[in-house]
Amino acid sequence: MKQTYAIMLVDDDPIFCHLFTKLLEHYPNALLKTSVFKNGEEALQYFRMHQHEQISLPDVIFVDINMPIISGWELMDFLQSESMELIQKIPIYILSSSISLSDKHKINDYSFINDYLTKPIFKKELFEVIDKCLSGLLPHR
Amino acid sequence: MMLDQLDLDTTLTALKYILDNSREGIVLCDKDSKIRFVNHEAEVLLSVKKNEWYGKGIATLFQNAFDESEQPIKDADVILNSAISKPTAVEKVIGVQQNGEQKKYWFSLRSKKIKGSNDEFTFVFLARVNHYKQQLLDVQEELEDLNQILSSFDDIVLKVDVEGYILNYWCNDPEHLFFPPDDFLKKNIIDLFPPDFTSKILSLIRKSIRDCVEQEMTYQSPFDQPAKKWYKLLARPIKYQTDKVIVIVSDITENVELKEETLVNEQKFHQVFHSSGIGMALFSLDGKTIKLNKKIKETLGYGSDDLGLHFRDFTHPDDIQHSEYLFESLLNGKISSYVIEKRYTHVDARSIPCLVHTCLITDTRQKPLFILAQVQDLTRFKNSEYVLNQQKKELEAAKISLESELNLLMELNHIVAHNLRAPASNIQMLIRQIVGETDANERHKYLQLLDASGNTLLSLLDNLVELLEIQQSSYxxxxxxxxxxxxxxxxxxxxxxxxxxxxxxxxxxxxxxxxxxxxxxxxxxxxxxxxxxxxxxxxxxxxxxxxxxxxxxxxxxxxxxxxxxxxxxxxxxxxxxxxxxxxxxxxxxxxxxxxxxxxxxxxxxxxxxxxxxxxxxxxxxxxxxxxxx
Missing domain, CATH: 3.30.565.10 (Histidine kinase-like ATPase, C-terminal domain)
Known part of the structure; x- marks a missing residue:
């Protein structure tokens, strides 16, 4: 029986969310349950409510940058300023279509971000990331 | 009856009566200067009793005596004895302090030696002259005062007659005289000075004598040494003397030079004032114009016809209050000058911006005389300033515009880098999914998503093109x-x-x-x-x-x-x-x-x-x- 892991995707693009979810359905090493949050605000509300419930927290988080209401970077700021414990425990990836160098370099401002991934993302690259995260090696920044 | 016909006794009686009743004090001494007779008046004058003095020397009557200059006479015996022993009449004035009093009694002593057939004796006549002595002292004091007054003047005072002869002179410092006194006293001025010069002086002197009116002339020394000095000559009539005048010669070189210097300075000021490259205006202390130069006429249009105007009359209405405050501050001595930018109203009603430097002009005792305003037309400067400001604004606007353009470019770069890539990356991922998908329904769904992504991409591109077109419309x-x-x-x-x-x-x-x-x-x-x-x-x-x-x-x-x-x-x-x-x-x-x-x-x-x-x-x-x- 495959072990089940929770993946969180914070992105406002419904097409990408659909594709991302479909991709993870084919992950071979575990059963991945993907939760989609349409913007940073929704994700932040969730974290605030469930940060102390280990069972409710995802195992890996993917966050887009450009989103309405609260952007990806703004969400990172909140997580950092509120010193949420989860950021020390859960691997966090930025997943954006932006190829701007300024965006890519900005992850250096947040020590808890594991990496910057660029859309489009395909099965092989995504599964390697998931493998790393689930192998227990992560998070090690 | 003749005196010679009287007998001796009668004669002596008559003589004694005359001597005793004389209003003059009389003392009779023998040839040894011993007192032989003192008449009644002498008793009164000398406060003596005649019997007590008979046989005593005449000098004993004049103990504590003083000479005319009020110096104590130490050897009264010698002096008096020698005086009365002289054959000719001797007259002397002597002062005496009687009975220990401080007051001096002054006497005129007149002695006359008489020779008889067997003997000789001397009459000493006494008269109290305190009154005359006091008058003499007063005159001496006045004379001394006059001398002191004269010594305080540098003027030369000459007494000259109608013919031009110099009769007397007074001068505090002989250095001031043209000639040594001996060379000009009793000489005619015709013989002393050049003819042209003397004819003027003589004319002046005679006119003063004739009209009994003071006459005056100013002249420059006819001699080269001392170097060309200036003098004022005043011919003043003398009361009760119809043929003489007092001529007062005063050295006025310093005054003349000062006056000339003043005139030169005034001329300089006049030339500077009227030739100045900036406008100049003189105001009275009540703010009215008393002098305006040519540049003021050029700048503001006001000239000599407008003198008397108050500065308010041609100050811009909005600047009057401040100008009046500063003007008052000058007059009150709160400030000595001020520089302001203000607007004047031109004769043709234009407003002229000016830089105005205003100061108070005083006399040597710091008494305010008038106000001087120096006016510099700032119209060209203001115009240039306006143009510069406009250019600055244009540059700032251009800078803002360029910054805006740059920001837009950066934003567009971001849009291309991110927003356009989002649907494009979706399209690529969808194509991969479609290629690998075997389920027809899923493929159909993916195709629909592909269509939506294509539309999104197209819509974004349309907006981008529209934005660029409108941006272009700024031109x-x-x-x-x-x-x-x-x-x-x-x-x-x-x-x-x-x-x-x-x-x-x-x-x-x-x-x-x-x-x-x-x-x-x-x-x-x-x-x-x-x-x-x-x-x-x-x-x-x-x-x-x-x-x-x-x-x-x-x-x-x-x-x-x-x-x-x-x-x-x-x-x-x-x-x-x-x-x-x-x-x-x-x-x-x-x-x-x-x-x-x-x-x-x-x-x-x-x-x-x-x-x-x-x-x-x-x-x-x-x-x-x-x-x-």
Whole structure:
């Protein structure tokens, strides 16, 4: 029986969310349950409510940058300023279509971000990331 | 009966009577100066009793005696004895302190030696002369005072007769004389001075004598040494003397030189005043013009005909109060000068900006005399300053415009780097999915998503192109546009959409003409209308109200609709954040708003957008009234 892991995707693009979810359905090493949050605000509300419930927290988080209401970077700021414990425990990836160098370099401002991934993302690259995260090696920044 | 016929006894009796009753004191001494007789008057005068003094020396009567200069006489015996022993009459004045008194009694002593047949004796006649002595002392004192007064003058005083002879002179310092006294006393001035000079002096002297009136002349020394000095000669008549005058010669060289220096200084001031390159005006202490130079005439148009005008009369009304305050401060001694920029009113009513330096002119005792204002016309400077400011504003506007362009370029770069990549990356991922998908239904879903992603990409590209086109419109010229005609033309263009939505469009153009690039005004109206038509509320019949009006002197255009609520605030951060707006492309109204707002702001106008879920949306544009730079 495959072990089940929770993946969180914070992105406002419904097409990408659909594709991302479909991709993870084919992950071979575990059963991945993907939760989609349409913007940073929704994700932040969730974290605030469930940060102390280990069972409710995802195992890996993917966050887009450009989103309405609260952007990806703004969400990172909140997580950092509120010193949420989860950021020390859960691997966090930025997943954006932006190829701007300024965006890519900005992850250096947040020590808890594991990496910057660029859309489009395909099965092989995504599964390697998931493998790393689930192998227990992560998070090690 | 003759005296010679009297007998000796009668004669002696008569003589004794005469001596005793004489009003003059008489003392008779023998040849040894011993007192033999003292008459009654002498007793009174000398406060002696005659019997007590018989046989004593005459000098014993005059103990504590003083000579005329009030010096004590130590050897009265010798002096008196020698005096009375002389055969000729001797007269002497002597002072005596009697009975220990401080007061001196002054006597005139006159002695006369008489020789008889057997003997000789001397009469000493005494008279009290205190009164005359006092007068003499007074005269001496006056003389001394006069000498002191004379010694305080540097003038030469001459007594000259009608013929021109110099009879006497007074001069404190002989150095001041033209000649040694012996060379000019009793000499005629004709023999002393050149003819031209003496003829004038003689004429003056004779006129003074004839008319009994003081006469005066000023002349320069006829001699080279001392070097060409200046003198004033005053011929003054002498009371009761009809043929003489007093001539007073005063050295006035210093005064003349001072006067000449003053004249030169006045001339210099006059020339500087009138030839000055800046305007100069002299004001009396009550603020009225007393002198205006040529430059003032050139600058402000006021000249000599306008003297007497108060400075208020040609000061700009807005500057009068401050000018008066400073003027008063000068007069009160609070300040000695001031420099201000003020405006004067030209004769032709133009306002002339000037730099004015004003100071108080005083005499040597610091008493205020008048006010001097130096006026520099700043018109050219102000014009240059205005031009420079305009150029500065233009440069600042150009800088802002360039910064805006740069920001836009950076934003566009971001849009291309991110927003356009999002649907493009979706398309690529969808194609991979479609290729690997075997289920027909799933493939169909992916194809639908592919179509949506394609549309999104296309829509974003359209918006981007529109943005760039409108950005380009800043290079179109400003012109007067009739907004009513433009709106009607757009309505025709969008007729099918209007009809489809059964939209009601009302217009109210209180102001029809707006100064703006035509292409851009067309673009604004079309963009606003098409957005409104696109985002109508399906539960309401779309109503649009377009109006123009003037508010605070500026043209306003507003479009109200009852369409869908758009959660966009007027906050610049939101309406001007292109990245955010482009990301909301699924409701593209903000894209249009962003484009319009950006353009309006770039040319000096403002734009506000209010959206209310109940009442709908109102967009108001305020156009800049004047031609933007």
């Amino acid at each position: 179109f010229p400003f012109e007067l546009c009739n907004i009513e005609i433009i709106t009607e033309a757009i309505k025709v263009k969008l007729e099918s959409d209007i009809n489809e939505k059964s939209a009601i469009i009302r217009t109210d153009f209180k102001e029809k003409m707006v100064f703006f690039p035509r292409l851009f005004i067309e673009n604004i109206v079309q963009n606003l209308l098409s957005n409104t038509l696109k985002y109508d509320d399906p539960n309401k019949r779309l109503e649009i109200h377009i109006k123009t009006y003037l508010l605070d002197g500026k043209m306003h255009l507003s479009i109200d609709d009852n369409g869908l609520y758009t959660a966009i605030s007027n906050d610049d951060g939101e309406l001007l954040d292109l990245k955010k707006i482009f990301h909301q492309e699924r409701n593209s109204r903000p894209v249009g708003l962003y484009i319009i707002r950006r353009k309006i702001l770039s040319i000096g106008g403002t734009i506000t957008f209010d959206s209310d879920p109940k009442t709908g949306n109102t967009l108001t544009i305020q156009f800049p009234l004047s031609t933007p730079i």
